Amino acid sequence: MSSDQPTPGDAQSTQEARIGSGADDRFNSKLREAFGSTPFILTKFDKFMNWVRGSSMFMLQFGIACCSIEMIHTYAIKHDLDRFGAGVPRASPRQADVIIIPGTIVSKFAPRMKRVYDQMPEPKFVVSMGSCTISGGPFQEGYNVIKGAEEVIPVDIHVPGCPPRPEALIYGVAKLQERIANGESSPVTVKPYELEQFGDLEQDELVDKLASEIDEEDLVMRYNWADAP
Amino acid sequence: MHHEFRWTLSLAIARSLRLSTAHSPPEVSRMSLEEPEPSTHGDVGVTEDGLDYAALEALIGDSVIGRESHVNADGFVVRPDDVQAVLGTLKSEAGFDFCSCVTAQEYQDRYESIYHLKKYDDPTQEVSIVVPSPRDDPHNQTATPVHQTAAWHEREAYDLVGIEYDEHPDLRRILLPETWQGHPLSRDYNQDKPQIVTLREHANPLQEDARSASDPDTMFVNIGPHHPATHGVLHVKTTLDGEQIADIEPDIGYLHRCEEQMCQQSTYRHQIMPYPDRWDYVSAGILNEWAYARAAEDLADIEVPEYAQVIRTMSAELCRIAAHALAMGTFALDVFGDFTAVFQYAFRDREVVQNILEDLTGQRLMFNYMRLGGVAWDLPEPREEFFEKVRDFLDELPHKLEEYHDLVTGNEIFQMRCVDTGVLSPEKAKEYGCTGPVARGSGVDYDLRRDDPYGYYDELDWSVITEDGCDNFSRVLVRLREIEESARIIEQCTDLLEEWPEDDREIQANVPRTLRPDPDKEIYRAVEGAKGELGIYIRSDGTDKPARFKIRSPCFSNLHSLAEMSQGEYVPDMIASLGSLDIVLGEVDR
Numbered sequence: 148m149s150s151d152q153p154t155p156g157d158a159q160s161t162q163e164a165r166i167g168s169g170a171d172d173r174f175n176s177k178l179r180e181a182f183g184s185t186p187f188i189l190t191k192f193d194k195f196m197n198w199v200r201g202s203s204m205f206m207l208q209f210g211i212a213c214c215s216i217e218m219i220h221t222y223a224i225k226h227d228l229d230r231f232g233a234g235v236p237r238a239s240p241r242q243a244d245v246i247i248i249p250g251t252i253v254s255k256f257a258p259r260m261k262r263v264y265d266q267m268p269e270p271k272f273v274v275s276m277g278s279c280t281i282s283g284g285p286f287q288e289g290y291n292v293i294k295g296a297e298e299v300i301p302v303d304i305h306v307p308g309c310p311p312r313p314e315a316l317i318y319g320v321a322k323l324q325e326r327i328a329n330g331e332s333s334p335v336t337v338k339p340y341e342l343e344q345f346g347d348l349e350q351d352e353l354v355d356k357l358a359s360e361i362d363e364e365d366l367v368m369r370y371n372w373a374d375a376p
Numbered sequence: 377m378h379h380e381f382r383w384t385l386s387l388a389i390a391r392s393l394r395l396s397t398a399h400s401p402p403e404v405s406r407m408s409l410e411e412p413e414p415s416t417h418g419d420v421g422v423t424e425d426g427l428d429y430a431a432l433e434a435l436i437g438d439s440v441i442g443r444e445s446h447v448n449a450d451g452f453v454v455r456p457d458d459v460q461a462v463l464g465t466l467k468s469e470a471g472f473d474f475c476s477c478v479t480a481q482e483y484q485d486r487y488e489s490i491y492h493l494k495k496y497d498d499p500t501q502e503v504s505i506v507v508p509s510p511r512d513d514p515h516n517q518t519a520t521p522v523h524q525t526a527a528w529h530e531r532e533a534y535d536l537v538g539i540e541y542d543e544h545p546d547l548r549r550i551l552l553p554e555t556w557q558g559h560p561l562s563r564d565y566n567q568d569k570p571q572i573v574t575l576r577e578h579a580n581p582l583q584e585d586a587r588s589a590s591d592p593d594t595m596f597v598n599i600g601p602h603h604p605a606t607h608g609v610l611h612v613k614t615t616l617d618g619e620q621i622a623d624i625e626p627d628i629g630y631l632h633r634c635e636e637q638m639c640q641q642s643t644y645r646h647q648i649m650p651y652p653d654r655w656d657y658v659s660a661g662i663l664n665e666w667a668y669a670r671a672a673e674d675l676a677d678i679e680v681p682e683y684a685q686v687i688r689t690m691s692a693e694l695c696r697i698a699a700h701a702l703a704m705g706t707f708a709l710d711v712f713g714d715f716t717a718v719f720q721y722a723f724r725d726r727e728v729v730q731n732i733l734e735d736l737t738g739q740r741l742m743f744n745y746m747r748l749g750g751v752a753w754d755l756p757e758p759r760e761e762f763f764e765k766v767r768d769f770l771d772e773l774p775h776k777l778e779e780y781h782d783l784v785t786g787n788e789i790f791q792m793r794c795v796d797t798g799v800l801s802p803e804k805a806k807e808y809g810c811t812g813p814v815a816r817g818s819g820v821d822y823d824l825r826r827d828d829p830y831g832y833y834d835e836l837d838w839s840v841i842t843e844d845g846c847d848n849f850s851r852v853l854v855r856l857r858e859i860e861e862s863a864r865i866i867e868q869c870t871d872l873l874e875e876w877p878e879d880d881r882e883i884q885a886n887v888p889r890t891l892r893p894d895p896d897k898e899i900y901r902a903v904e905g906a907k908g909e910l911g912i913y914i915r916s917d918g919t920d921k922p923a924r925f926k927i928r929s930p931c932f933s934n935l936h937s938l939a940e941m942s943q944g945e946y947v948p949d950m951i952a953s954l955g956s957l958d959i960v961l962g963e964v965d966r
């Protein structure tokens with residue numbers, strides 16, 4: 148409390164009383180001035196929620212390949228993603244809203260990544276980092292490489308680069324915040340690789356061959372490399 | 377130095393505390409390791425001027441069915457069912473105690489496994505054991521009983537090329553999923569065929585029926601593949617007996633992105649060089665590039681100008697500092713959850729190094745700076761400014777290292793967690809083919825920069841760091857002390873570069889635009905990467921692309937020793953061991 152508080156009885160509007168005086172009063176803000184004495188904000192609840200979501204994003208602590216090194220640098224001391232309201236890496240997918248996919252996705256990992264994504268609560272957002280998550284990047288022609296994260300899960304923001312600089316990732320995250328605040332929803336992947344039960348796969352030569360090794364109920368991902376972009 | 381005294385003191389306290397707990401692993405006496413035992417190995421074939429291959433051939437006599445000459449060493453072609461006998465004899469009689477790498481490949485008419493043997497005492501003494509096997513039914517005897525490290529190498533060879541190893545203890549796929557069809561580096565593999573990969577639910581270990589029948593008290597726990605302590609996408613299958621680890625199996629391949637295939641379909645001159653940056657990607661790029669550069673230059677007889685060698689040496693050591701800083705930062709994060717101080721400090725220092733490297737190469741992480749025959753360009757202008765930056769960094773380093781010692785090695789919690797946990801004896805380290813700080817932390821005095829010199833290292837004054845503790849603590853200590861040595865190297869290089877006469881600054885040798893090494897030339901060459909011996913095997917077939925490109929990754933072999941370290945330890949100690957191994961999955965899986 149500052150010492151120049153008006154004594155009770157002084158004539159003063161409610162607004163003045165709330166705002167107080169003195170430039171250094173830390174409760175004064177543009178917002179406060181705009182609202183005046185009204186202690187209420189009128190907005191759509193959805194809009195408010197979107198604003199909250201965009202301003203406090205919990206990121207999943209998720210490292211895959213080289214890009215994750217630059218991702219760590221983005222969280223760490225110089226670039227400090229936390230300044231943008233998006234720097235709380237959570238180790239558990241169940242506590243995270245945003246997943247940054249930093250690296251090459253290969254056949255063995257894609258089902259696991261899908262599972263991790265499925266474990267995140269809605270609404271959830273995906274930032275794909277690096278050329279590998281766009282197209283497979285330098286490893287696009289590899290026999291084991293998924294040609295982009297969108298083959299597996301829907302992606303909101305693509306950040307190109309190999310690896311993207313931390314500044315680029317921050318820009319991507321800021322763009323995501325903007326989209327969330329505007330209530331833009333996630334795109335849908337076209338023809339993603341899904342996890343399905345082995346028994347539900349269409350019968351063909353490969354399925355017959357593996358029938359003795361895999362249970363009907365086992366979840367599997369089937370890669371049709373020939374159709375990949 | 378006062379801080380050293382401090383940590384030694386609290387180290388002693390930590391030790392005695394550890395010893396009083398019941399489960400403490402066998403105490404390895406530091407004293408006894410100080411003097412290397414006199415070698416019991418024979419030294420057949422060792423002469424003043426190099427190896428006498430004829431004597432070696434006489435030693436393994438009847439098993440030899442042919443001779444080959446590789447650029448790095450001579451090779452003996454041996455019968456597929458004599459592998460163990462040959463490797464065993466060479467190990468005990470001729471001292472070849474290090475199976476550096478196993479390369480498998482398919483020719484038009486046969487399959488072939490090459491065992492690249494070396495000596496820990498002198499890695500310039502090399503011999504290749506070439507084992508052919510028929511195309512229609514490729515199999516040969518396993519080398520696992522002689523060299524433990526071969527177990528994983530052979531699993532990889534089976535997985536990617538398709539050679540079967542008889543009597544192998546556990547011949548399964550290692551990098552690709554179990555349900556994969558075909559062997560992708562074999563000649564008739566069709567990469568467009570669909571594949572099915574499973575996501576199996578692991579049985580809930582708490583359920584009665586999921587407990588192992590033979591030992592109902594054990595419990596199965598998955599760590600990874602998505603887990604903050606596994607440094608990327610590693611899956612560790614652990615079986616616990618109470619809180620102690622009864623069995624452990626690292627499951628790798630979650631980042632197997634076909635690096636060897638990529639290099640085999642790229643041209644020598646320019647296309648391959650960007651890939652090494654992506655093997656060990658924690659800023660160790662230039663160290664990796666050097667591995668390829670060294671192998672390819674020796675293959676194509678390219679001389680590198682001295683000035684370029686100095687630049688290479690300097691930039692490579694900068695990379696080593698950045699890599700070791702990351703190793704320490706993430707290790708602190710694993711061991712005492714320190715996301716605030718040590719981790720951030722380490723990244724602060726990495727930023728400085730990355731800035732310098734960015735000035736030099738134009739990139740923060742994927743440098744692509746070396747060229748066959750030299751480097752891409754000279755130091756940035758104005759040179760004085762660049763030198764000043766480097767010197768500023770070096771000047772601050774001792775103070776920062778002292779800070780690290782205060783925060784990390786002098787920290788009692790850290791010592792309690794790391795001293796005498798994850799013990800790896802020097803014998804075991806050699807058996808598993810460990811190299812780099814992992815081997816040196818077990819007292820194995822092996823560093824290719826000194827033992828098989830390349831670049832400008834042998835002209836400079838620096839020393840190889842070893843620690844005899846054999847535990848998690850020693851491995852971290854080795855890395856921290858290596859930073860000091862790297863700084864010494866960089867300083868000397870900077871002096872040299874500063875005084876280098878202006879008209880003699882040749883950064884690249886004259887190399888033809890398209891390289892076509894002679895057909896059937898084979899080479900295996902290694903450099904000291906951030907994690908240890910990073911080797912490359914190349915076979916040329918007369919075209920401008922390698923016919924076989926095999927990467928010997930230090931992390932792969934180092935990770936293999938995890939089971940040895942964590943047997944009977946608690947889970948958190950295993951996490952500490954994993955951190956102290958400092959693996960990079962990009963290099964493990966390639």
Ligand code: SF4
Pocket residue numbers: 212213214215249250251276277278279280284285308309310311654
């Ligand atoms: S985009 Fe480049 S840096 Fe990122 S994971 Fe892929 S290869 Fe690595």
